[in-house]
Amino acid sequence: MNAAAPARTYPTRIFSGIQPSGGLTLGNYLGALKRFVEKQNEGIESIYCIVDMHAITVWQDPERLRHATRELAAGYLASGIDPERSILFNQSQVSAHAELGWIFNCVARLGWMNRMTQFKDKTAGKNAENSSLGLYAYPALMAADILVYRATHVPVGEDQKQHVELTRDIAAKFNHDFKVDCFPLTIPVIEGAATRVMSLRDGTKKMSKSDPSDASRINMTDDADAIAKKLKRAVTDPEPLPDTPEGLEGRAEARNLVNIYAALAGTTPSQVLADFGGKGFGVFKPALADLAVSVLSPISAEMSRLMQDPAEIDRLLARGAERADAIARPILEEVFDIVGMVRSRRG
Ligand code: TYM
Numbered sequence: 616m617n618a619a620a621p622a623r624t625y626p627t628r629i630f631s632g633i634q635p636s637g638g639l640t641l642g643n644y645l646g647a648l649k650r651f652v653e654k655q656n657e658g659i660e661s662i663y664c665i666v667d668m669h670a671i672t673v674w675q676d677p678e679r680l681r682h683a684t685r686e687l688a689a690g691y692l693a694s695g696i697d698p699e700r701s702i703l704f705n706q707s708q709v710s711a712h713a714e715l716g717w718i719f720n721c722v723a724r725l726g727w728m729n730r731m732t733q734f735k736d737k738t739a740g741k742n743a744e745n746s747s748l749g750l751y752a753y754p755a756l757m758a759a760d761i762l763v764y765r766a767t768h769v770p771v772g773e774d775q776k777q778h779v780e781l782t783r784d785i786a787a788k789f790n791h792d793f794k795v796d797c798f799p800l801t802i803p804v805i806e807g808a809a810t811r812v813m814s815l816r817d818g819t820k821k822m823s824k825s826d827p828s829d830a831s832r833i834n835m836t837d838d839a840d841a842i843a844k845k846l847k848r849a850v851t852d853p854e855p856l857p858d859t860p861e862g863l864e865g866r867a868e869a870r871n872l873v874n875i876y877a878a879l880a881g882t883t884p885s886q887v888l889a890d891f892g893g894k895g896f897g898v899f900k901p902a903l904a905d906l907a908v909s910v911l912s913p914i915s916a917e918m919s920r921l922m923q924d925p926a927e928i929d930r931l932l933a934r935g936a937e938r939a940d941a942i943a944r945p946i947l948e949e950v951f952d953i954v955g956m957v958r959s960r961r962g
Contacts, residue, residue: 625799629654630766632664632706632757635683636675639690641833641911642822645809645878646772652695654770654804662764662939663696665705665932668713669756672749673737685928686918690835692931693917702942704935706760711943715759716752718950722789723755723781732777758782762798763943770804773811774821779803793953809878815849818867836919839912843904846872851896858892860884872896876903879910 633639633647655661665687670680684705691703706712728734731754738746749756757778761769762785769779779801786798814820814831822832833842851868863870863884870884873891876899877884891899921928951958 623796625765625767627659627768628764628766629659629661629768629770629804630664630761630764631662631770632666632669632760633687633691634670635665635667635680635687635705636670636673637683637824639687639835640812640822640824641835641875641907642772642809642812643690643824644694644835644911644914645807645812645875647770648691648694648696649878650770650804650807651691651701654768655696655701659768661701662766662942663691663701663703664760664939665691665703666757666760668706669753672747672753684932685925686836686922688928688932689918689921690914692921693914698931698935702935702938704932704939708932708936709763709939709943711763711940711947712756712759715763715943715947715950716756718954719755719759719762719785719789720752722785722792723758727781727784728752728754730777731781733774754778754781755785758785761801762786763946764939765799765946766801767799768802768804770806773805776803776805795953797950797953807878808874808884812875812878813867813871815845815871817850818869818871833907833911835911836915837911838915839908842907842911843901846904846907847900849900851900855893855895856888856891856899858888860888862888862892869896872899872903876906879903879906 631647631651633643639648651661651663665684667680667684670683688703688705692698696703728751734751734753737750758781761779761782771779780803783800786800789798790796812822814822814826815833816828816831820826820831824832826832830845830848833845837845849868849872851872852866854866854869856869856873857863863873873884873887877887880887891902948958
């Protein structure tokens with residue numbers, strides 16, 4: 616008889632990833648990178664990935680993909696990820712992701728995948744029949760990214776919440792089907808003022824690297840002049856700022872800029888409004904531009920410096936991949952064994 620395995624305790628471990636599909640935006644920085652650095656600095660074991668296999672679910676020019684992978688590595692490092700304390704690597708160098716991804720393709724149900732809003736958003740207005748199968752199966756690979764390390768916590772922006780919930784569903788179904796306690800029910804960590812940074816041109820749309828308008832976003836590689844110009848031209852309303860966050864109701868653009876300010880300053884929207892309530896955007900926007908430049912310019916300068924030595928970046932990624940593989944491989948072997956695969960070469 617297959618008795619249920621005794622409950623296992625999973626040590627706290629963080630995993631998260633970013634796609635190297637084009638440049639990094641302020642949304643990626645505030646919603647992800649800055650928070651990854653905070654977690655690392657709290658001393659939590661952290662694994663950070665450049666998910667190049669996710670990126671190719673839509674067409675990527677090979678040379679640009681290589682460049683974007685190194686640039687994203689530089690972005691992680693320049694933001695404060697320490698490749699000794701954290702593990703930093705690119706996904707394709709640790710084949711356990713793809714192997715567990717396949718197993719999860721066989722665990723996840725079509726009905727679950729059909730509910731994924733990101734697939735619907737990415738194919739909206741396009742011929743969905745012409746999307747890659749990888750784009751559709753993408754969330755199962757994301758679940759594998761997380762669970763191949765038995766990660767317990769995943770810091771992400773709002774837009775990834777549904778994918779982390781699917782990860783929990785996959786873990787629960789695997790544990791249930793095989794009557795094991797093999798995977799934790801991973802918790803999405805979505806906290807802080809900027810878990811959904813919006814477009815500077817339209818407060819109802821997410822800031823995104825794929826938006827055709829460059830003025831809609833701040834890129835991490837923008838110079839001080841471009842950052843200041845984009846923020847000063849950001850769409851707003853004519854009213855002064857309210858004294859409290861409740862007063863931002865129905866003012867999506869104003870709320871977005873207040874949230875960005877709070878996240879950049881490491882404070883709360885209430886505090887920002889305590890300082891700027893009653894003031895107009897003529898005062899607030901230049902203050903926000905100065906703050907953004909002071910935070911982002913050193914990061915973009917450090918990214919450029921690191922990009923001068925791509926061989927060193929490659930060396931760091933290879934070293935990170937070795938460390939990641941050392942954690943993932945034994946977990947994957949346990950999974951193969953649970954599923955019933957004969958693994959005679961490994962004894
Ligand atoms: P990606 O590459 O689209 O975004 C990387 C991270 O940045 C966050 N983010 C934002 N946060 C706030 N406001 C925004 N406008 C904004 N835009 C992006 C995202 O929420 C994300 O945290 N599927 C993931 C990559 C991935 C992953 C994983 C993440 C693959 N495997 C495993 C966590 C764990 C994605 O496409 O993120």
